[in-house]
Amino acid sequence: MAYDLELSHVSKVFDNGTVAVDDFNLQVDKGEFIALLGPSGCGKTTTLRMIGGFEDLTKGTIAIRGRVVNDLSPEQRPTSMIFQSYALFPHMNVRENIEYGLRVKKVPSKERHARADDIMEKLDLTGIADGAFEGLSGGQRQRVALARGLVVEPDILLLDEPLGALDADLRKRIQTELRYLQKQLGITFVFVTHAQSEALAMADRVVVMNNGRVEQIAEPEILYTRPRTAFVARFIGRNSIIEGTLDSRDGAVATVDTEFGKLRGHLLDDGVVQGASVDLVIPSEIMELYPEASYQDEAILKQYSGNCLLGSVRAETVVGSLVVYEVEICDTMTVELESHVDKYGRSYPAGTPVCVSWMPADGHIVAT
Amino acid sequence: MSAEGTATVAADATGTVPGRDAGQPLLQVRNVTQRYGDKVVLRNVDLDVFENEYVTVLGPSGSGKSVLLRLIAGFEDPTEGEIDISGRNVVGVPAHLRNVGLVFQNFALFPHLKVGQNIAYGLRNRAHDRLSAAEADVKVEEMLHLVGLEGLKDRRVNQISGGQRQRVALARTLATDPKIVLLDEPLGALDANLRASMKIELRKLQTRLGATFVHVTGNEEEALAMADRIIVLERGRIAQFDAPERVFARPETAQVAFALSRFNLVKGRVEGGSFVADGFSLCLAPDHQVLSGPATYCVGYDRVDVEEVDTSLAPGDCSIVCKHVSHEYSGATVTYLFELPDGQHFEAQYHLHHRKAKRLEEGAEYLLRWPMARAFVYPGVVE
Numbered sequence: 145m146a147y148d149l150e151l152s153h154v155s156k157v158f159d160n161g162t163v164a165v166d167d168f169n170l171q172v173d174k175g176e177f178i179a180l181l182g183p184s185g186c187g188k189t190t191t192l193r194m195i196g197g198f199e200d201l202t203k204g205t206i207a208i209r210g211r212v213v214n215d216l217s218p219e220q221r222p223t224s225m226i227f228q229s230y231a232l233f234p235h236m237n238v239r240e241n242i243e244y245g246l247r248v249k250k251v252p253s254k255e256r257h258a259r260a261d262d263i264m265e266k267l268d269l270t271g272i273a274d275g276a277f278e279g280l281s282g283g284q285r286q287r288v289a290l291a292r293g294l295v296v297e298p299d300i301l302l303l304d305e306p307l308g309a310l311d312a313d314l315r316k317r318i319q320t321e322l323r324y325l326q327k328q329l330g331i332t333f334v335f336v337t338h339a340q341s342e343a344l345a346m347a348d349r350v351v352v353m354n355n356g357r358v359e360q361i362a363e364p365e366i367l368y369t370r371p372r373t374a375f376v377a378r379f380i381g382r383n384s385i386i387e388g389t390l391d392s393r394d395g396a397v398a399t400v401d402t403e404f405g406k407l408r409g410h411l412l413d414d415g416v417v418q419g420a421s422v423d424l425v426i427p428s429e430i431m432e433l434y435p436e437a438s439y440q441d442e443a444i445l446k447q448y449s450g451n452c453l454l455g456s457v458r459a460e461t462v463v464g465s466l467v468v469y470e471v472e473i474c475d476t477m478t479v480e481l482e483s484h485v486d487k488y489g490r491s492y493p494a495g496t497p498v499c500v501s502w503m504p505a506d507g508h509i510v511a512t
Numbered sequence: 513m514s515a516e517g518t519a520t521v522a523a524d525a526t527g528t529v530p531g532r533d534a535g536q537p538l539l540q541v542r543n544v545t546q547r548y549g550d551k552v553v554l555r556n557v558d559l560d561v562f563e564n565e566y567v568t569v570l571g572p573s574g575s576g577k578s579v580l581l582r583l584i585a586g587f588e589d590p591t592e593g594e595i596d597i598s599g600r601n602v603v604g605v606p607a608h609l610r611n612v613g614l615v616f617q618n619f620a621l622f623p624h625l626k627v628g629q630n631i632a633y634g635l636r637n638r639a640h641d642r643l644s645a646a647e648a649d650v651k652v653e654e655m656l657h658l659v660g661l662e663g664l665k666d667r668r669v670n671q672i673s674g675g676q677r678q679r680v681a682l683a684r685t686l687a688t689d690p691k692i693v694l695l696d697e698p699l700g701a702l703d704a705n706l707r708a709s710m711k712i713e714l715r716k717l718q719t720r721l722g723a724t725f726v727h728v729t730g731n732e733e734e735a736l737a738m739a740d741r742i743i744v745l746e747r748g749r750i751a752q753f754d755a756p757e758r759v760f761a762r763p764e765t766a767q768v769a770f771a772l773s774r775f776n777l778v779k780g781r782v783e784g785g786s787f788v789a790d791g792f793s794l795c796l797a798p799d800h801q802v803l804s805g806p807a808t809y810c811v812g813y814d815r816v817d818v819e820e821v822d823t824s825l826a827p828g829d830c831s832i833v834c835k836h837v838s839h840e841y842s843g844a845t846v847t848y849l850f851e852l853p854d855g856q857h858f859e860a861q862y863h864l865h866h867r868k869a870k871r872l873e874e875g876a877e878y879l880l881r882w883p884m885a886r887a888f889v890y891p892g893v894v895e
Binding site for chain 1: 840841865
């Protein structure tokens, strides 16, 4: 069976010689939610625009459900694009905005109304069908924009920073709504964002891009726990990263020389040799806190193969059921550890000397 | 929610401070009502704030939180009621004579002035105790040091970052030694990363200064993380005023639970001692069974366990079998999204430092369970 969307060796070189996208390959199954994530200028928006037909390809092919669409105009493609600004018409009411695309396609008015009714029902917009654009909240505008994109029944919905225009306090709620909606509709979504939290939360798979190249394509969990490059480890954030050089390896576990002594982690890449510069990446949820005295405890040291960073809790912040510890290590590094209040109780208040430990198999070593 | 339900709650929800029995409150708002024409934006608001307290005011837009701040600051006077600062009624006293400092979301700095000039502005231009240039200079240096901006005195405010501008705004306010510092969405204009670090800094600064902060926000994470006590405003009324851990452990109204964004809120009704909705029912602790009629069932995302359908329940567990839709990953947590039999949404949040992530199949049914004692029910239905 053909993929819903397939990009093969897609490249884009602008007239001025800038390589915006370099050999991009991706296969998307029907109903997948894909995020293109990266800093500004990484090529993510250009890629989305090429899928939508708003930008020509320099090399490669884009196929939708097995059909190459390189030469099709945006209107001819089975895609809809939602822009960050939503591009709604302020002089039209909600229904008119939603029916606009069907009107352009000369769909008869009876069918037009029926299809608009159907999508408004799904998006909980029926009650404001006749509402003027002016009176809509940020969240409602976003749903109207989605309805307008979906009413033409695209195979693939393309979204350019869809939450970018929303108030930060609303974003989390809308994000969850969008996730529910996408699963309910079963339509393939490809969305562009520079916010890692959005990409991790919503996408089935995330494509991390940097300087026009794909750094890693993976499920959110994998990106976080097994970043393939130093760029991904840093961009995904929330990990503690300790720089060092590779000291030795024993199968999949390796030892890194760092300013905090020899520390151990998991090393997948066979190409990394002794003496190479590496990052030891420690995701915050695998770190454990112990009282400083446990540094003398053979059993604990053995359990963690000597992985213990001595430090002092600088701040303990409780947010609902979550507690965030900021631990200062040797005055040079701060690690952040998020836990559940039920786990440690209140045994590590600010000022407590602690040992931060992790299992070697859970730390992750990447070449830099 | 029904108006009756809210009123009953508001009456007994004004904060009592555990262990703070003695001492005069620094700020007292007494029975304040504010109307604009027919519109009531604050209704019978009563609150006490003590010295050195950090109080956050949480509410959605339109809840009256900014109006409350403006009344305390003296930009407007209340239609009814009294506001006391240090035991003196300040209604009618102009803003600049109240010894209250204000920090705005947009910072409101003078773009044509340098950082140091912005900080000195209030000291050099106030009606009383006006400082000489030399005296103001000493104070400016002290403030720059306090907010960690040493060396930036001669920069223009358009040459510094958003986070630095926020600190200048803070320094300018603190320079006048206000008794109470009022902050209106002070972190709202900052991006997520900066917001997180400024949150901790702001709180440390308040502790170091020993000043009293009243901080208005629409962001529940900020409200929970920073406050000694939180005021949750609901359409012009105080719905709850208490320590964050107590508000979180037991939201007083469904609207409070909604404002905290950490609770499942299921719409239905209480009938014959159980909670029922279209096609399913949920169990209730005995003290909740007295209600009847439209109701909202509430349980925290992080209190819900996801199990295989044939898992047997422990005594005191509530449960429901429903369809898994998808999940959201945040690094520290995974939130599993479910659909109840009538299409309402239900979430279970696993904190990965505390519970192991589950591999669930989208579209499959699972048994969700939670301790009965952790579930609440409120009269009325939240829209």
